[in-house]
Amino acid sequence: MVVVPGKVIYDSNLDSHHHFYNEDTGVITDIPASDISFEQLPALPQGTSTEAISVTIHLRNSKS
Secondary structure, X not given: OEEEOOEEOOOOOOOXXXXXXXXXXXXXXXXXXXXXXXXXXXXXXXXXXXXXXXXXXXXXXXXX
């Protein structure tokens, strides 16, 4: 998976899931697919169908 341009990370988890990515530490944490839901997706271009949805939530550590 490409996390940021120029950084590719191999993900051995083959189950459907999403990710948190900590920009400060470079740590990726899995998010179960069941923990994210969508009420509405944008209209797809004509002649296409959804193959998969991949969510990566980019985080920064809080400054104390």
